Amino acid sequence: MINFKPILAGAVLALATGMTALPAAAETPANMLVIANRIDDITTLDPAQSFEFAGSDVSRNVYGKLVNFDPLDLTAGYQPDLAESWTVSEDGRTITFTMREGVTFHSGNPVTAADAEFSLRRVIILNKTPAFILTQFGFTPENVSETIVADGNTLSITTDKRYATSFVLNCLTATIGGIVDMKTVMEHEVDGDMGNTWLATNTAGSGAYSVQSWKPNESVTLVSNPDFYLGAPAMERVIVRHIQESATQRLLLEQGDIDVARNLNPEDISGITGVDGIDVDSELRGRLMYISLNQAHPVLSKPEVREAIKYLIDYEGMQDSFLRGQYTIHQNFLPATYLGAIDDAPYSLNVDRAKELLAAAGVEGLEIEVGVREAQERIEIAQSFQNTMALAGIKVNITVGTAKQILGRYRARELDVYLGAWGPDYPDPHTNAGTFAYNPDNSTEAGATGLLAWRNSWDTGGLTEMTAAAVVEGDRDVRAQMYGDIQRKFLEISPFAVMFQKIEQTGRRSNVQNLGLGGAITAVSYWPVTK
Amino acid sequence: MLGLLFITFIIGRVMPVDPVLSIVGESASKETYDAAYKAIGLDKPLIVQFATYIWDVITGDFGVSLLNARPVADDIKRVFPATLELATLGTLIGVFVGVPLGVIAAVKRGSWIDQIARVLALVGYSMPIFWLGLVSLLIFYGILGWVGGPGRVGIFYVDIVPEVTGMILVDSLLDRNWDVFRDALSHIILPALLLGYYSLAYISRMTRSFMLEQLSSEYITTARVKGLSERAVIWRHALGNIKVQLITVIALSYAGLLEGSVLTEIIFAWPGIGSYITTALLSADMNAVMGGTVVVGLVFVCLNIFSDLLYKYFDPRAK
Numbered sequence A: 001m002i003n004f005k006p007i008l009a010g011a012v013l014a015l016a017t018g019m020t021a022l023p024a025a026a027e028t029p030a031n032m033l034v035i036a037n038r039i040d041d042i043t044t045l046d047p048a049q050s051f052e053f054a055g056s057d058v059s060r061n062v063y064g065k066l067v068n069f070d071p072l073d074l075t076a077g078y079q080p081d082l083a084e085s086w087t088v089s090e091d092g093r094t095i096t097f098t099m100r101e102g103v104t105f106h107s108g109n110p111v112t113a114a115d116a117e118f119s120l121r122r123v124i125i126l127n128k129t130p131a132f133i134l135t136q137f138g139f140t141p142e143n144v145s146e147t148i149v150a151d152g153n154t155l156s157i158t159t160d161k162r163y164a165t166s167f168v169l170n171c172l173t174a175t176i177g178g179i180v181d182m183k184t185v186m187e188h189e190v191d192g193d194m195g196n197t198w199l200a201t202n203t204a205g206s207g208a209y210s211v212q213s214w215k216p217n218e219s220v221t222l223v224s225n226p227d228f229y230l231g232a233p234a235m236e237r238v239i240v241r242h243i244q245e246s247a248t249q250r251l252l253l254e255q256g257d258i259d260v261a262r263n264l265n266p267e268d269i270s271g272i273t274g275v276d277g278i279d280v281d282s283e284l285r286g287r288l289m290y291i292s293l294n295q296a297h298p299v300l301s302k303p304e305v306r307e308a309i310k311y312l313i314d315y316e317g318m319q320d321s322f323l324r325g326q327y328t329i330h331q332n333f334l335p336a337t338y339l340g341a342i343d344d345a346p347y348s349l350n351v352d353r354a355k356e357l358l359a360a361a362g363v364e365g366l367e368i369e370v371g372v373r374e375a376q377e378r379i380e381i382a383q384s385f386q387n388t389m390a391l392a393g394i395k396v397n398i399t400v401g402t403a404k405q406i407l408g409r410y411r412a413r414e415l416d417v418y419l420g421a422w423g424p425d426y427p428d429p430h431t432n433a434g435t436f437a438y439n440p441d442n443s444t445e446a447g448a449t450g451l452l453a454w455r456n457s458w459d460t461g462g463l464t465e466m467t468a469a470a471v472v473e474g475d476r477d478v479r480a481q482m483y484g485d486i487q488r489k490f491l492e493i494s495p496f497a498v499m500f501q502k503i504e505q506t507g508r509r510s511n512v513q514n515l516g517l518g519g520a521i522t523a524v525s526y527w528p529v530t531k
Numbered sequence B: 001m002l003g004l005l006f007i008t009f010i011i012g013r014v015m016p017v018d019p020v021l022s023i024v025g026e027s028a029s030k031e032t033y034d035a036a037y038k039a040i041g042l043d044k045p046l047i048v049q050f051a052t053y054i055w056d057v058i059t060g061d062f063g064v065s066l067l068n069a070r071p072v073a074d075d076i077k078r079v080f081p082a083t084l085e086l087a088t089l090g091t092l093i094g095v096f097v098g099v100p101l102g103v104i105a106a107v108k109r110g111s112w113i114d115q116i117a118r119v120l121a122l123v124g125y126s127m128p129i130f131w132l133g134l135v136s137l138l139i140f141y142g143i144l145g146w147v148g149g150p151g152r153v154g155i156f157y158v159d160i161v162p163e164v165t166g167m168i169l170v171d172s173l174l175d176r177n178w179d180v181f182r183d184a185l186s187h188i189i190l191p192a193l194l195l196g197y198y199s200l201a202y203i204s205r206m207t208r209s210f211m212l213e214q215l216s217s218e219y220i221t222t223a224r225v226k227g228l229s230e231r232a233v234i235w236r237h238a239l240g241n242i243k244v245q246l247i248t249v250i251a252l253s254y255a256g257l258l259e260g261s262v263l264t265e266i267i268f269a270w271p272g273i274g275s276y277i278t279t280a281l282l283s284a285d286m287n288a289v290m291g292g293t294v295v296v297g298l299v300f301v302c303l304n305i306f307s308d309l310l311y312k313y314f315d316p317r318a319k
Helices: A004-019 A053-062 A113-126 A129-135 A165-172 A182-187 A196-201 A246-255 A266-272 A303-310 A315-320 A351-360 A376-391 A403-411 A430-436 A460-472 A476-493 B002-014 B019-024 B030-039 B046-058 B072-107 B112-126 B129-143 B168-174 B178-215 B218-225 B230-258 B262-267 B273-282 B286-314
Strands: A032-037 A067-070 A073-080 A083-088 A094-099 A148-151 A154-158 A209-215 A219-224 A237-242 A278-293 A327-329 A367-373 A395-401 A417-422 A496-509
Touching (some): A032 A246, A053 A209, A053 A219, A053 A237, A073 A083, A073 A165, A094 A113, A094 A165, A113 A129, A113 A182, A129 B030, A165 A476, A246 A266, A246 A496, A246 B129, A246 B262, A266 A278, A266 A496, A278 A303, A278 A376, A303 A351, A315 A327, A315 A376, A315 A496, A367 A376, A367 A403, A376 A395, A376 A417, A395 A403, A403 A417, A417 A430, A430 A460, A430 A476, B002 B046, B019 B030, B046 B286, B072 B112, B072 B273, B072 B286, B129 B178, B168 B178, B178 B262, B218 B230, B230 B286, B262 B273, B273 B286
Antiparallel strands (some): A083 A094, A094 A154, A148 A154, A209 A219, A219 A237, A278 A417, A327 A496
């Protein structure tokens, strides 16, 4: 016989004590930064392998690099970090870095040129996904013993041919350029993996923070490095909590249980705008939204048609309606804040102009297929595109599919029109120029599926050569000019209609200062943050 | 169990998500892609992949998560206690409120209590948990500040008590750390009440119909005629006779909660097995999906055995 009464009373009592007398935490501690973010994309913490946004956010604060961006002045470009200075050989192929003295890893081991040599060689030998950022300079597992060499306090890297120094150095600011503690890492080597397994969940860097714990889909906790060479960070602990829901993030932010909410949707952003004690930041990110026309298509390959379609996109209408606060109009392949980026935006919705162009090309009754991945904003863009194209008598059929389906067909050059996003891989203009405006062999056999120009069967009309020239230009300013020229020509002749650049809107408690999210070129930096 | 494994395996293979792509990313070179493809064994025939998988599971090895490079067993050890804690508390609430409510509703059939119980159950069935969760968070956490917010404990209390069971309420009790206990309770109470409400809706309706059946039986009339107090008739005789049926209902509802309720977990940022399996499914992390499925399957089997044992205890005929 179960007597419910006392149990029931007990339960009610327990609930009552649980629900009362708990003072709501008004704010987070002064030496602690608490961030809500979606961190389910972190697959590893190893800088030689990590290639996701949330992973870069961790890495940037944990690993020092030879050269790095100053979070408070991103436009200054790369600056000395673990390398104090560098010289370039006369043939432009060898860069010799002099290491900064007196910097130590979290383990207490000194940071030496040998560690840098180990870290960069390790990237090449492990050859994980992001390794191409370095192997594009001709480094191979076979030649690293000659091309990446430490000598005393210096490290020399020798590329297979001459490249713009700014290109090489920009690439070294990527996550892959993180310098790991050789001694600690090799102590944890298993089956010749150069510590890859251990570094997936542990860290061995010299940066402002080290990872105390990473619980997938739950949280990442960083603790500060009091011996950080730029000075001990004010935030002694940084906790990034995985909060999937925008509304949940907003509630936490309003209650002061978190300092920063990084995934607020436009409704929640407008909900907290103007609220006392909360600021909203808008930061440009590197992701671009574009439409591309397959040049193997007999009609889409006509210059007039390409131009006409660029006039049949309602850039402003989309920016001001469903993309509000998420994307801003940007029509060039270099995201704003990249070296050489320009802000020319000559196209806007102009149906009459488009009709003239189509008439000149003798196009009538065109029907095309546009492939788009099953993501809300992309489908909405596709629908807007469908409507505006209809105004000029072009019928657009939208095919929605999974990433695998749509990308598979795109890579196989099977789509008439692709609507999608592109994110730069590393903080140098070549990352986008090398894919939008570079296609040395347009034949099917070339199989250059990684190049967007190839995927659209576009021979680039001379931009390939201009891009190749820009990559070897030694002078940073001249190089920036060259990218400006490439983009102006690209705007005119390319089958790409770049439409938007991503904006990330962040809710932040007003007392949190100097939180740099890294713009389009790098990741978040916690060490300058104060409260 | 084998059938379960087989089905998840097949679903995993026909899903239009490319596991390799989610590991190496869209811009990986062909060589990197192929290396990863081989590394996870996708180049072997399906039947070989399945056999390898079954063997690994039998030997207790769920493999390494394709996405976060950790043993799936470790991940499950981390996420399952969170779900267990929440589901247990939710079921307790469901039982201790739902059963008496069902009994009273049956006894006072047609009265206002019965009506209220009916409305409560109906609302519980039909209200989207996503909405209810957000609204209750907004009211009790956002406006009133009575409960802790999303997550298992406040940031002050993260990783303070030594992990024994992985269930923070239990661990903090073992450690006699009352601050952590109170904080954890304030965080779990809202999602637990929400889940409790759902299981209450089910349990109270079932209890009511079981009770009605009993109350119209002859032995009840006999008991009343014998002059037993109404209390003894209802709570001892009638309720006593539906125990076995109730156990089945409660076990089912408990098992349902133990699968992890994805939406509740997402809203309350509760790192449980439901959102773990969902995330894994969406990124085709098949090792994690199958590991999670096996655990859920095991839970069902265990609960079945457990309720069978309870039958024996409560029902003299089964002895």
